[in-house]
Each structure stands twice: as structure tokens, then as C-alpha cells.
Amino acid sequence: MKAQVLHDIGDIRYEEVPLPELKEGWALVKVMAAGVCGSDIPRIYRTGAHVHPLIPGHEFSGQVIKTFSGESVWDGKRVGVFPLIPCGECDCCRKHLYEMCSSYNYLGSRCDGGFAEFVAVPEWNLMELPDNVSYRQAAMLEPMAVAVHAVRQFVIDRDSSVCIIGLGTIGLLISMFLKAEGVKRVCVVGNKEAQRKHAGSLGIHAEDYYTDIQSAGKHRFDYVFECVGKNETLIQAINIAAPAGHIIFVGNPYSDMDIPKDIYWKILRKQLKVSGTWNSSYQADSDDDWHYVLKHLSEGDIHPEELITHEYALSDIVKGMDIMRDKTEDYVKVMCVNP
Numbered sequence: 001m002k003a004q005v006l007h008d009i010g011d012i013r014y015e016e017v018p019l020p021e022l023k024e025g026w027a028l029v030k031v032m033a034a035g036v037c038g039s040d041i042p043r044i045y046r047t048g049a050h051v052h053p054l055i056p057g058h059e060f061s062g063q064v065i066k067t068f069s070g071e072s073v074w075d076g077k078r079v080g081v082f083p084l085i086p087c088g089e090c091d092c093c094r095k096h097l098y099e100m101c102s103s104y105n106y107l108g109s110r111c112d113g114g115f116a117e118f119v120a121v122p123e124w125n126l127m128e129l130p131d132n133v134s135y136r137q138a139a140m141l142e143p144m145a146v147a148v149h150a151v152r153q154f155v156i157d158r159d160s161s162v163c164i165i166g167l168g169t170i171g172l173l174i175s176m177f178l179k180a181e182g183v184k185r186v187c188v189v190g191n192k193e194a195q196r197k198h199a200g201s202l203g204i205h206a207e208d209y210y211t212d213i214q215s216a217g218k219h220r221f222d223y224v225f226e227c228v229g230k231n232e233t234l235i236q237a238i239n240i241a242a243p244a245g246h247i248i249f250v251g252n253p254y255s256d257m258d259i260p261k262d263i264y265w266k267i268l269r270k271q272l273k274v275s276g277t278w279n280s281s282y283q284a285d286s287d288d289d290w291h292y293v294l295k296h297l298s299e300g301d302i303h304p305e306e307l308i309t310h311e312y313a314l315s316d317i318v319k320g321m322d323i324m325r326d327k328t329e330d331y332v333k334v335m336c337v338n339p
């Protein structure tokens with residue numbers, strides 16, 4: 001089969017590789033759509049993956065072509081994929097908090113992922129797609145579940161005011177879910193024209209769109225989602241949180257964070273609740289983030305596919321990765337699609 005193989009930092013090649021071998025309980029999935037995650041860019045160009053050679057890509061959907069046993073209920077099914085393979089033995093796994101597993105495997109960063117014609121996936125990680133959910137939508141299940149995980153840790157009522165700092169995929173998806181839940185005051189901070197357009201189509205009012213963090217600073221919010229991961233935005237998140245407000249750190253940090261004393265005081269005096277969020281909950285068959293997202297998708301009240309700005313064939317997906325690395329064009333979601 002053909003795949004995009006990462007051999008070393010910055011050395012990704014489109015080449016012929018053997019079909020993945022199936023272990024017991026695993027299925028072979030024909031990849032139909034695979035999104036490029038923001039985290040793939042440093043993985044491919046700056047830090048490398050956990051092992052090389054590796055096929056990256058952890059946001060994908062497809063169809064089960066065969067299973068190890070050959071007689072599984074999954075044969076032929078259209079599926080979305082939870083990319084984390086938990087150890088099953090650590091304390092978090094025993095509590096079914098798999099997103100915090102201490103020794104997990106991960107499709108697309110620790111073992112081969114979705115930038116290939118086929119990928120091997122444990123059946124436990126498969127989610128059947130309803131007929132009205134497209135492969136493109138299902139390739140966005142992972143970032144949507146990450147967004148939902150950040151939101152669902154709180155009971156955010158409709159009259160709360162919320163600010164989302166940073167309008168990459170996750171920031172936009174958080175806004176999308178809050179609007180879908182009927183939260184009236186959702187403000188966003190974004191600095192690209194494409195982001196403004198998407199915010200508008202999510203129903204965010206023009207006056208609630210700030211192009212820089214300073215102009216949001218005049219207001220106070222019950223919830224602030226920090227989706228950038230920079231020192232400047234962390235400080236501003238503390239500034240704009242209302243007394244007794246919540247700050248949720250979502251963005252992966254670019255560098256060390258340094259909080260000046262007068263800003264630190266505000267956490268105390270405003271009695272802020274500061275939370276982190278990581279990954280998403282998945283328990284296969286229950287009320288987890290993934291099933292919550294799939295339900296919204298099948299009911300048609302969210303349209304994440306509108307965030308896809310660039311589509312490529314598998315052979316050309318590196319062009320999209322280069323755009324994300326060099327920021328030569330505005331983008332939200334870059335996706336590799338099997339026609």
C-alpha cells in the first residue's frame with residue numbers, strides 16, 4: 001500500500017510499504033479521510049515522533065476491510081477511530097479514565113496512523129458511523145471530542161458569558177458546541193480573516209469577535225478557554241476572567257509560562273478556578289465525549305466539515321502540512337481525502 005512515512009525529523013516520504021499485519025482483536029481499516037492535527041506539524045518537522053519510521057495521522061475515518069478473526073461484527077462497517085490505545089492496567093485505566101493512561105499507545109504518534117491507504121486499529125477503538133455522518137465529518141471526531149471534553153467538565157448555563165482565546169480548530173469547535181448548546185454570549189479572539197468568517201457562520205456576533213486580546217480586555221467573562229498556549233494569552237485569560245470565574249487551559253504550551261506577581265494576585269482575589277483539559281473521554285459504548293459528538297453529528301446540529309479549508313489526495317498531503325508549518329495561507333482544517 002501507499003503511505004506517508006516519517007523517517008526522521010523533517011523527512012516524510014510518500015512510498016510503498018507492506019500492508020499492516022493484524023493482531024488478535026484488530027481490524028484493517030481503509031482510510032477514507034484523515035485530518036492533519038496542529039500537533040502533527042511539530043511532530044513531523046521539529047521534534048520527531050516516538051519511533052521512526054512512523055506513519056503519522058490520528059484523526060481519521062474509514063471502512064473496515066477485514067478483521068483478524070474474519071467473522072467480527074465490524075467487518076464492512078463505516079467507522080470513526082479513537083486513536084488512543086490504553087494499557088488497561090494503570091490506575092487511570094482501571095477507573096476508565098483512559099485519556100490519562102500512564103503508558104498508552106497511540107495511532108499516528110507511537111504506532112502507525114492514518115496517512116496511509118490502510119491502517120490497523122483495535123476493534124475496541126472503532127465507532128460505527130450512522131449513514132448520515134460522512135467520512136469527512138468522522139475524520140473530525142477526534143478534535144471535536146477534544147473540544148467537547150474541555151466544555152463538558154463544567155455545567156455552563158445559557159446565560160454565562162464565555163470567551164475563547166485562539167480560533168484554531170479546537171477553539172472554533174469549542175465555540176461551535178457552546179453555540180449548539182444555546183449559550184448566548186460567546187466571544188472569541190482570533191486574528192485571521194478565515195477565522196472571522198467561520199466565527200460568523202457559527203452564529204457569533206460581529207461585536208463579539210475580537211482581533212486582538214487587548215480589545216477583549218475591557219470585558220469580564222464567567223468562562224475563559226485559553227486555546228493558544230502562549231504566556232501573553234495566559235496572562236490575559238486571568239485578566240478577563242470575572243470574579244469567581246473559570247479558566248480552562250486548552251492550548252499546548254509554546255514555552256515556559258511566567259506569571260507576574262500582580263497577575264498571580266488576581267487568581268487569589270478573584271477566586272478563580274483554573275483547570276486543565278487533556279484529550280477526550282472514550283469508553284466504547286457509553287455517554288463519553290465521542291458518543292456525545294456522534295449524537296450531535298447524526299442529529300445534524302453541528303457541521304465541522306465547514307471548517308475544512310484544504311483537501312488533498314494522500315500523495316499530496318505534505319503540501320497541506322507545509323502550509324500549516326509556513327503559514328503561507330489561512331487555514332483551519334487541512335485534510336487528506338480518498339476520492
Ligand SMILES: [Zn+2]
Pocket residue numbers: 037038039058059142143
Ligand atoms: Zn489531534
Ligand SMILES: [Zn+2]
Pocket residue numbers: 086087088089090091092093100101102103104
Ligand atoms: Zn493505562
